[in-house]
Amino acid sequence: MEAFAPSFQEELTRLLRWRRDVRRFRTDPVDETLLQECLDAFLLAPSVGLSEPWRVLRVESDAARDAAYQNFKTANAEALEGYAGDKAKLYAGLKLSGMQESPVQLAIYCDDGTDKGAGLGAGTMPEMRRYSVVGAINLFWLTARAKGLGVGWVSILDPVKLNADLNAPEGWSLVAYLCVGFPEEVSKTPELEKLGWEDRRKALPIETR
Numbered sequence: 001m002e003a004f005a006p007s008f009q010e011e012l013t014r015l016l017r018w019r020r021d022v023r024r025f026r027t028d029p030v031d032e033t034l035l036q037e038c039l040d041a042f043l044l045a046p047s048v049g050l051s052e053p054w055r056v057l058r059v060e061s062d063a064a065r066d067a068a069y070q071n072f073k074t075a076n077a078e079a080l081e082g083y084a085g086d087k088a089k090l091y092a093g094l095k096l097s098g099m100q101e102s103p104v105q106l107a108i109y110c111d112d113g114t115d116k117g118a119g120l121g122a123g124t125m126p127e128m129r130r131y132s133v134v135g136a137i138n139l140f141w142l143t144a145r146a147k148g149l150g151v152g153w154v155s156i157l158d159p160v161k162l163n164a165d166l167n168a169p170e171g172w173s174l175v176a177y178l179c180v181g182f183p184e185e186v187s188k189t190p191e192l193e194k195l196g197w198e199d200r201r202k203a204l205p206i207e208t209r
Contacts (some may be wrong), residue, residue, distance in 0.1 A: 017188045022150030025101040025181035041143040043138035048128035051117030054136050059105040067165035069099045073157045097154045102179035109172040133175045150183035
C-alpha cells in the first residue's frame with residue numbers, strides 16, 4: 001500500500017488539529033449540496049460486518065428543535081447540581097450547545113436491530129454497531145471541517161425523552177445530537193482548555209503487557 005504524499009499528510013494533520021467541537025455558530029443557512037457532500041462521508045465509513053447501522057434524523061421543525069433544546073436545558077441544570085465551588089461556577093458559565101443558533105441539527109442513531117451484516121462481528125460485542133456509528137460521525141465531522149463547516153456534539157440530553165419527542169423508530173438508540181453550521185470563529189485549541197476546565201494530554205498513555 002502506497003503512502004500519500006508528504007504534502008497531503010501535512011494537510012491531514014492540520015485538519016485534525018483544527019477540528020474543534022463548535023458551540024458558537026453563525027445563523028447563515030448551509031447550502032443543501034454542501035451538507036449532502038458532508039453526509040456522503042457516512043457512505044465511506046467502515047462498519048462491523050458492513051452493517052452500516054447509522055440512521056439520521058434531521059431536526060427541522062420549530063417544535064422538534066424546541067423540544068430538543070428544552071431537553072438540553074433540563075439535563076444541563078441537573079448536571080450543574082453535580083458540581084460545587086469553583087467547578088460549579090465555571091460549569092455555569094460554559095456554553096455547551098449551539099442549539100439556538102446552528103442552522104442544521106441532526107440526531108444520529110444506531111439501528112441496533114438491523115439485519116444488514118447478518119450479525120457478523122457483533123455477536124460477542126453488539127456495541128460494535130454503535131462504535132461503527134461513532135466512526136462514521138468522525139468522518140462526517142472531518143469532511144465538514146475541511147469544507148469550512150463546524151460541528152458540535154451535544155451529549156447533555158435525556159435520550160429516552162428525545163427519542164419520544166422525535167418519534168424515533170423502536171430499536172434505534174441515540175448516539176449523537178449534532179449541531180452543524182458556519183462557526184463564528186475557528187481555533188485549534190479546545191474551548192474547554194481555553195476556559196480552564198481541563199488540559200489536553202501532551203502524550204498518549206500506553207501500557208505494555
